[in-house]
Amino acid sequence: MTPPPPPRPDLAPDAHLERAEMEAMQREIAAAAVFEDDFSFDPATLGNPLGTASSGTETPLVAGVDQSFLTNEAGDQDRALSAVVAMRGGEVIERVHAVTSLEIPYVPGLLAFREGGPILAALEELSCDPDLLLFDGSGRIHFRQAGIATHVGVVLDVPSVGVAKSLLCGEPRGDTENLSPGTHVPIEANSRVDADEGTLLGYAVQTRQYDSPDRSINPLYVSPGHRVGPETAADAAAALATTYKLPEPVRLADSYADEAKREYTR
DNA sequence: GCGACAG
DNA sequence: ATCTTGTCGC
Structure with missing residues (x-):
């Protein structure tokens, strides 16, 4: 048995670090991360309606996390609003949000240092404790294999998955255009990633697709955050994307972040 | 110098 | 991420 x-908490994202220190911390995060299944719930029941699973284990509690930003009188984004929507068996169990001041601008590869603080603040407001966390952003698909899903997952030691709408780095192992729903394509490490060339980082997952060849829906880029393997990460995202392209917890967190934002705009 | 670049 | 109405198509 591997020790739990x-x-x-010592690796919590600190927006005041220097860039080199942030990158060094990300290498520590990646080293501490577990990119394989290491949880107690049954992943096969993630998409189940509700109630107790037939096997006796309870349907997993999944929380989606997303952010919106508040603008100042001057016109600058000075605060982040992080929203969390916890669901079980397709039903919303709890919704919480937190507003914190923004310290640094967006920099590709350092997203966790901009949004990690707000996210941790929102998760502290949660009274339930999720079996799995879903983030809007990358996990292992990251220059130093430490995207926001991996960073927060390691800090809290909670299984997590990164769900991004575009590819940060890595190379699809095949065509990702016009994929059929239910299809997935491996994303491997390339020269831009701090990992052996060809390492499996995650998958391009097609949850929805139009019938007509006219237009097409882009796939999601799903990767392990912490304590989840690439296959399970892709399966979980697909199983939770019941009605729309995005997994329901993330989609609802997205809309809740906008909804809650209005309450501050007035 | 050039290209790439989650939210 | 954010600014934003209407509009094309099933």
């Missing part, structure tokens, strides 16, 4: 990885 402990939470790592």
Whole structure:
């Protein structure tokens, strides 16, 4: 048996670090991360309606996390609003959000240092404790294999998955245009990634697709955050995307972030 | 110098 | 991420 990885509050994203220090911390995060299944719930029941699973294990509690930003009188984005929607068996169990001041601008590869603080603040407001966290952004598909899903997952030691709408880095192992729904294509490490060339980082997952060849829906780029393997990450995203392209927890967190934002705009 | 670049 | 109405198509 592998020893249970402990939470790592010492690796919480600090927006005041220098860039080199942030990158060094990400290498630590990647080293501490577990990119394989290491959880107790039954992933096969993630998409189940509700109630107790037939096997006796309870349907997993999944939380989606997303952010919206508040603008200042001057016109600058000075605050982040992080929203969390917890669901079980397709039903919303709890919704919470937190508003914190923004410290740094968006920099590709350093997203966790901009949004990690707000996210941790929102998750502290949650009274339930999720079996799985879904983030809007990358996990292992990251220059240093430490995207926001991996970073937050390691800090809290909670299984997590990264769900991005566009590819940050890595190379699809095949065509990702006009994929059929239910299809997935491997994303491998390339020269831009701090990993052996060809390492499986995640999958391009096609959850929805139009029938007509006229237009097409782009796939999601799903990768392990922490304590989840690439296949399980892709399966979970697909199983939770019941009605729309995005997994329901993430989609609802997205709309809730906008909804809650209005309450501050007035 | 050039290209790439989650949200 | 954000600014934003209507509009094309099933």
